[in-house]
Amino acid sequence: AQSVAQPEDQVNVAEGNPLTVKCTYSVSGNPYLFWYVQYPNRGLQFLLKYITGDNLVKGSYGFEAEFNKSQTSFHLKKPSALVSDSALYFCAVRDRATSGSARQLTFGSGTQLTVLP
């Protein structure tokens, strides 16, 4: 079984400061990892994904995430936060199995990011 933990329900950061949203995962094999952002009453928007290769993945809107296999983590980061980054962030994992049932994404419970002006 695969699972994702986002240990912080809420993260507050001042505008212009760096931000980190934490994510750890558990899969039986090797993971594919994803970050999505959800604005109020909207669907999820894809930010970035880790498939293989470089552990540092760059995505949309200046976000990046670092895959750490030994710590089973995939934390989302941004060097300088904007007020408009305030939203709900979800980490998701998918195992590298090839069967049809492995296509589903397993999501964390989400982290509400608030960037204070």
Place this chain on the structure above:
Amino acid sequence: NAGVMQNPRHLVRRRGQEARLRCSPMKGHSHVYWYRQLPEEGLKFMVYLQKENIIDESGMPKERFSAEFPKEGPSILRIQQVVRGDSAAYFCASSLGGSSTDTQYFGPGTRLTVL
């Protein structure tokens, strides 16, 4: 370049009625996934479909829920005899292929309220 479309965006039903949620995938995508988001929770997988086939329905309740993705037209998630516990946001996602590396792109969701 339209994204994933879902309708209706909001749906209100009384207990015992049927709810039909529709999802049109992105152009060229033939893989569709349905997820449910309960208040204050993350998304939970329900069902994965390709055209005319249900590939994985392991996350869907055995009773009252069904899904289809016909050769022509949108994917439909149907909930019969709705109960208050069905109140949630239902999201559809689509992907270009069936590979595990393919990104799923999400629609805006249908918010179902059962009175």
